[in-house]
Amino acid sequence: MQLVTIDDIRAAADRIRPVAVRTPLLQAPWADPERPLWIKPENLQPIGAFKIRGAFNALAKLDEPVRARGVVAYSSGNHAQAVAYAARAYGIPAHIVMPEDTPAVKIEATRAYGAEVVLCEVGKREVVADELVEKTGGVLVPPFDHPDVIAGQGTAGLEISHDLPEVEIVVMPVSGGGLASGIGTAIKALCPNARVYGVEPELAADAQESLQAGHRVSWSVEDRNRTIADGLRSQPSELTFAHLQHVLDGLVTVTEDEIREAVRVLAHKSHLVVEPSGAVSVAAYLKGAIPAGTTVAVVSGGNINPEMFQEILSAGAPA
Amino acid sequence: MQLVTIDDIRAAADRIRPVAVRTPLLQAPWADPERPLWIKPENLQPIGAFKIRGAFNALAKLDEPVRARGVVAYSSGNHAQAVAYAARAYGIPAHIVMPEDTPAVKIEATRAYGAEVVLCEVGKREVVADELVEKTGGVLVPPFDHPDVIAGQGTAGLEISHDLPEVEIVVMPVSGGGLASGIGTAIKALCPNARVYGVEPELAADAQESLQAGHRVSWSVEDRNRTIADGLRSQPSELTFAHLQHVLDGLVTVTEDEIREAVRVLAHKSHLVVEPSGAVSVAAYLKGAIPAGTTVAVVSGGNINPEMFQEILSAGAPA
Structure with missing residues (x-):
């Protein structure tokens, strides 16, 4: 199978320049100094997400x-x-x-x-x-099952490699797998010593099970729809799964409570409104599910219903 | 009196590069198309504010x-x-x-x-x-009454002029006046056709009264402390007032309710957690207090107490 290349991603970066925000990396001052954390805030894109x-x-x-x-x-x-x-x-x-x-x-x-x-x-x-x-x-235009879509998402990885070439860990959500396929391809090409981790909700962990099995395992729509992370209810295609097998060093899961806590931390400590799907990478960092090292967490989107945002914040400020 | 120059601001930009975030301009998709709005999100700085x-x-x-x-x-x-x-x-x-x-x-x-x-x-x-x-x-190190502080704040204006040279209106909060002095100096030097507006809470509008009077007029601490915009309770110094007289095309005020509404709009529509002081520029845009044109609103900070943030959001989603 033909995988997306770093040249495809470079070409995509030239095409999207007029419309996509060149998001900065934001160092999280609240992070453990032993595991410095940078956030890639894709919730700041015009439509509120990396898509x-x-x-x-x-x-x-x-x-x-x-x-x-x-x-x-x-x-x-x-x-x-x-x-x-x-x-x-x-x-x-x-x-x-x-x-x-x-x-x-x-x-x-x-x-x-x-x-x-x-x-x-x-x-x-x-x-x-x-x-x-x-x-x-x-x-x-499919949401993830297309080389041009994967190459476009990969431009976020190109930016990470440029802004923080010494990055050791890159972590991002996995749903259909377009984002992780693209960013993983860019990081492995440009920062070959960095490790790349995907994150899923425990309640929609089909990709983790698939990677462990070595082939795609399907979860029912009903099962996947249990998570509040409504953007993470898709499953990889043949194309994205082949990329994930190639570029991911691991795939970890987070609970619903861990996702909610990450939304609160990002709001109160990093001044970002993030949807549950967008917060899973920070949730994985907070729970220590990924190895220590200079880390970039991709915060993928911010389109949360106001009612849900208030409900999540109502649990009180994070420690 | 010696005013800060664009060369001072350029030199400051070189000095602060290692620590300050090069904040992007974020186009607000919810803005009136006749008055396109770009946000300069200084709440994303490491300490949560332009300072x-x-x-x-x-x-x-x-x-x-x-x-x-x-x-x-x-x-x-x-x-x-x-x-x-x-x-x-x-x-x-x-x-x-x-x-x-x-x-x-x-x-x-x-x-x-x-x-x-x-x-x-x-x-x-x-x-x-x-x-x-x-x-x-x-x-x-004074909060605003120093040329080096003013020049440092002006680097945000340098970035605006680079990212959106066609800007017609630049609007930002005024308290001690360091931010407006610096940004105003940069904009007037590099985008001479752009107009520069300051914004104060109605409850702490000493600078507006001072500009109208042509000399500094002092309001009592008790009066200025009435606004929830706790970062906008200072008054210009002789140095910043001289800059404001030189660079501002106008100074408008916003009510406490207008500030709260702007906090809600920025949270729910631009995915940013902003403190009341940081939201006054968007409040002035929303109320139509500044002329029409391609506008940049400087959102100056995001350090809001979690309790106040929840209290402001509890009024419901903006229209």
């Missing part, structure tokens, strides 16, 4: 006449906003299929970017998206 | 034998943390005088950076700081 990198790269690579027919995507949230935002930047139509249980804040944001949102039953979104491609003639 | 720029520049400019005797500062909060952080970076002692009513989160953070905190009665901090200078032989 703009992959979506914009995928659209930018399309031939203009093809792109003009519009795009279709299915997503529980952040990829939807990313495709909507990128489509608006190109002035082309976007149809986005979202499951009915998607947080309202993500549905509204997607509509606000001018996309047509098509709600569907949980678990049916890929079928509905295929029907829309048939009907509209648009191009399907 | 690290001025404090570090002031320490960096001291001769080594002088600096080795240590530093003294008085501050209601963010300058305290900034001096403590900068002193630790140089491995020198820091004594910080803070009024007794300083938010606990700021006192704790200052101690965490290794500084000795000396609590004093409200209104007595300058006297107590002078005594400490006498006793320790350390150098006083």
Whole structure:
């Protein structure tokens, strides 16, 4: 299988420069000095998540006449906003299929970017998206199962390697695996001594089980939907799984309580509003699940419903 | 009177590079398209506020034998943390005088950076700081009344002019006036067509009254302490007032409710935890108090007590 290369990622970085924020690394003053921690705050991207990198790269690579027919995507949230935002930047139509249980804040944001949102039953979104491609003639932009999307997400890793070449540990969430595939590829190419760790919720740890088994193991939608980390309920594809096997040094899990605590720490100590899915890398750091060393934790997104944010904060300030 | 120059600010930028974050401009997708808004998120600095720029520049400019005797500062909060952080970076002692009513989160953070905190009665901090200078032989680093501090704060303006040369409006909080003096100087030098606006709470609007009167007008400590924006309770010095007269195109005020709403908007729509003092520039934008145009709002800090943050969010999500 053809894996994404560092050259693909470099080319993606040139394409996304006009729309993606070049996020800084933020040193966490509250971290253990023996394990210095830097945060890569992808919640500061225009759509509130790293997904703009992959979506914009995928659209930018399309031939203009093809792109003009519009795009279709299915997503529980952040990829939807990313495709909507990128489509608006190109002035082309976007149809986005979202499951009915998607947080309202993500549905509204997607509509606000001018996309047509098509709600569907949980678990049916890929079928509905295929029907829309048939009907509209648009191009399907998958949330992670595409080399151009993976290369786009990898640009975050390129930036990490540039800003902190001495990094020893890079840690990020794993859901469909696009982010980890891309960043892992960049880090292994440019910081070959650094180790790369993925993080999943315990309640959606299909990728961990798959890596241990050496082949993809599927968890039911019902099981994966138990976690509050609504952005981490997907499973790797054949393509991303091949990348994960190649670039990950380990995959650890965090509990729901550990995720909530990480959201509180990021709010009160790093001044960032982060969604549960975006906080799992910091949760893994806080629980000591990853080895000691100069660490970068990718904080992948900030699109949390106001009610859930308040509910999580109401447990009180972290120690 | 000798005002700070763009060359002073350029030199400061070289000095602070190792410690200050090069904060990106974040376009606010929720802004009125007729008045595009970019946020300069200084709450992401290591100490959670822009103050690290001025404090570090002031320490960096001291001769080594002088600096080795240590530093003294008085501050209601963010300058305290900034001096403590900068002193630790140089491995020198820091004594910080803070009024007794300083938010606990700021006192704790200052101690965490290794500084000795000396609590004093409200209104007595300058006297107590002078005594400490006498006793320790350390150098006083004032929160705003010093050219090196002003030049350091101005580096944020240098970055704005580089990242968005077409900026038409730059808006930022005014308290002692160091930030506005520095940024205003940079913007007027590098983006001469841009207009520069300061913002104060209505309850601490001494600088607005002073600019209208053409000379400094003092408000009582009791009056200024009414605002929840605890970082905006100082008054300009002769030096900063001269800068403000030179660089500001206007000074507008915001109410306490408008400040609270801006904190909510920044949390829920821009994924940033911002203290009331840091949110006044966005409050002024939201109320339409500044002219239309491509706008940069400097969000100056994020050190808010967890209890106050929750209390402000409890009013519900912004429209």
